[in-house]
Amino acid sequence: xxxxxxxxxxxxxxxxxxxGNERVKVLDGVDLSVQRGQFVTVIxxxxxxxxxxxxxxxxxxxxxxxxxxxxGASVADATAEKRIGFVPQAPALLPWRTVLDNVLxxxxxxxxxxxxxxAPDAVxxxxxxxxxxxxxRRPRELSGGMQQRVAIARAxxxxxxxxxxxxxxxxxxxxxxxxxxxxxxxxxxxxxxxVLFVTHSVTEAVALSDVVVVMSANTxxxxxxxxxxLPRPRDDLVETTPEFLALERELRLELRKGSK
Amino acid sequence: xxxxxxxxxxxxxxAIALAVFVLLWQLYADHHPYVAPKLSKVLSELDxxxxxxxxxxxxxxEEALVGxxxxxxxxxxLALVMFYVRVxxxxxxxxxxxxxxxxxxxxxxxxxxxxxxxxxxxxVIASLLVFFPFLVNALAGLRDVDPEALDLVATLHASxxxxxxxxxxxxxxxxxxxxxxxxxxxxLVGAVVAEFVAAGEAKGLGxxxxxxxxxxxxxxxxxxxxxxxxxxxxxxxxxxxxxxxVLGRYRPSVGARRG
Ligand SMILES: Nc1ncnc2c1ncn2[C@@H]1O[C@H](COP(=O)(O)OP(=O)(O)OP(=O)(O)O)[C@@H](O)[C@H]1O
Ligand SMILES: [Mg+2]
Numbered sequence: 001x002x003x004x005x006x007x008x009x010x011x012x013x014x015x016x017x018x019x020g021n022e023r024v025k026v027l028d029g030v031d032l033s034v035q036r037g038q039f040v041t042v043i044x045x046x047x048x049x050x051x052x053x054x055x056x057x058x059x060x061x062x063x064x065x066x067x068x069x070x071x072g073a074s075v076a077d078a079t080a081e082k083r084i085g086f087v088p089q090a091p092a093l094l095p096w097r098t099v100l101d102n103v104l105x106x107x108x109x110x111x112x113x114x115x116x117x118x119a120p121d122a123v124x125x126x127x128x129x130x131x132x133x134x135x136x137r138r139p140r141e142l143s144g145g146m147q148q149r150v151a152i153a154r155a156x157x158x159x160x161x162x163x164x165x166x167x168x169x170x171x172x173x174x175x176x177x178x179x180x181x182x183x184x185x186x187x188x189x190x191x192x193x194x195v196l197f198v199t200h201s202v203t204e205a206v207a208l209s210d211v212v213v214v215m216s217a218n219t220x221x222x223x224x225x226x227x228x229x230l231p232r233p234r235d236d237l238v239e240t241t242p243e244f245l246a247l248e249r250e251l252r253l254e255l256r257k258g259s260k
Numbered sequence: 261x262x263x264x265x266x267x268x269x270x271x272x273x274x275a276i277a278l279a280v281f282v283l284l285w286q287l288y289a290d291h292h293p294y295v296a297p298k299l300s301k302v303l304s305e306l307d308x309x310x311x312x313x314x315x316x317x318x319x320x321x322e323e324a325l326v327g328x329x330x331x332x333x334x335x336x337x338l339a340l341v342m343f344y345v346r347v348x349x350x351x352x353x354x355x356x357x358x359x360x361x362x363x364x365x366x367x368x369x370x371x372x373x374x375x376x377x378x379x380x381x382x383x384v385i386a387s388l389l390v391f392f393p394f395l396v397n398a399l400a401g402l403r404d405v406d407p408e409a410l411d412l413v414a415t416l417h418a419s420x421x422x423x424x425x426x427x428x429x430x431x432x433x434x435x436x437x438x439x440x441x442x443x444x445x446x447x448l449v450g451a452v453v454a455e456f457v458a459a460g461e462a463k464g465l466g467x468x469x470x471x472x473x474x475x476x477x478x479x480x481x482x483x484x485x486x487x488x489x490x491x492x493x494x495x496x497x498x499x500x501x502x503x504x505x506v507l508g509r510y511r512p513s514v515g516a517r518r519g
Contacts, residue, residue: 058415079417086415092408096430096507109418109426164415 007194008034013066028220041205044215085155087165091147093139100135106158116159145176216258297478305483319464327386328447339398360392368457386450390443397439401432437503444495
């Protein structure tokens with residue numbers, strides 16, 4: 001494996017928030033490499049630092065020690081080149097813009113970066129995500145699940161090689177989650193993007209990922225890395241296979257260990 | 261999307277209140293003609309001198325609008341500077357607070373000394389009165405941006421100007437309109453007070469009020485007050501109409517802070 005196969009590399013990361021008595025140690029020596037084209041999920045108990053890890057990769061938080069690199073370059077270079085598609089936990093849509101205009105936002109800022117040849121058409125993208133009839137609607141006219149689809153389209157529209165997603169499906173019901181996860185899998189599969197995805201859902205982690213990273217609140221670091229060797233493309237049927245259920249069980253047990 | 265027709269429950273209570281008010285006024289005016297003129301007299305003043313009231317209303321309206329425009333414009337520019345340069349905010353905000361609790365109309369005579377009896381002191385007073393409420397609301401509006409949306413554009417390396425144009429200005433619009441609804445009537449107050457002090461120009465509804473009062477002509481005084489009320493309502497209504505046009509129905513409304 002050559003170094004260039006690594007899309008995202010976290011090396012010796014340390015991060016503490018606050019001062020004095022208020023100090024909260026969040027990450028204490030995190031090393032992780034995400035290979036190009038991989039779908040990697042981070043899971044762990046609340047407060048273990050998943051969001052912090054993602055925000056470090058997005059350049060929204062600076063590490064106290066250690067480094068993050070994307071395709072061998074710094075995070076600052078990656079954002080300047082618009083190489084990161086960020087999907088925050090709340091969809092963060094602009095209420096005064098239509099669905100289509102919200103999706104187009106990344107193309108309208110930082111225009112120094114030439115737009116990608118392979119960039120998908122916004123309308124086609126929204127149609128593929130089931131929002132073809134909602135192009136001119138306002139965010140507040142949409143359900144939570146539809147808003148998340150818009151946020152996903154917005155992350156894909158400028159064709160960034162990396163997607164960082166923070167519990168994007170946390171706020172929707174189980175059925176909508178399932179359908180969102182399959183929409184995401186479908187458009188991701190064709191795109192070849194590298195994804196770092198944070199979730200609390202064991203099923204989601206196994207269904208989506210090539211690799212699941214379990215983080216621990218006790219050690220402030222990575223507890224275990226579990227490869228998910230399920231065939232792709234995956235459909236909803238995969239979630240009923242014995243292999244899938246066995247992986248879910250393994251992951252659940254691992255999580256239980258880390259939350260003591 | 262059609263607007264709901266005004267239901268009886270909406271207009272009847274204020275209509276009754278108005279009728280009661282008119283009745284009480286009339287009863288009182290019958291016995292105290294030098295305190296409250298009869299409404300018929302007020303109306304006949306308006307009816308017999310429409311030109312006089314229109315001309316003076318126009319002058320006062322112009323003073324208020326120019327003053328409000330200048331005051332809001334300067335306040336917004338200063339809000340931008342204060343937002344981006346913290347030191348300036350820390351230096352100037354306390355001064356602005358002092359300015360706000362000072363009854364600014366008290367400096368009207370000094371302004372007349374400085375600028376004479378022309379329009380300038382009227383513009384200045386009107387703009388001073390709208391300045392602080394607009395400044396405070398503009399600052400609040402520039403700050404009130406969805407933090408996750410800010411994170412998102414930060415990952416795209418958006419420039420400050422892009423963040424201002426794409427996020428902060430649109431987010432601040434509801435605050436600016438709310439401030440406008442407060443500032444429009446305030447500017448009218450400023451214009452009228454300035455006219456009280458500098459009546460020499462012999463124009464404007466404030467001047468008309470002072471002159472008529474000195475002659476004991478209460479009918480004209482109250483007729484001018486009625487015209488001022490109409491102006492105030494019209495200015496307020498214009499802001500609301502513009503807000504509807506610009507913001508449509510998709511923005512949640514935001515309550516303005518009073519300076
Ligand atoms: N900007 C900040 N300032 C101070 N403390 C912070 C900040 N960001 C995160 N923390 C703290 O760091 C710890 C880890 O937070 P983080 O959001 O990374 O956890 P998480 O694993 O994403 O949790 P959850 O699953 O609840 O989203 C928490 O204790 C949190 O309070
Ligand atoms: Mg989190």
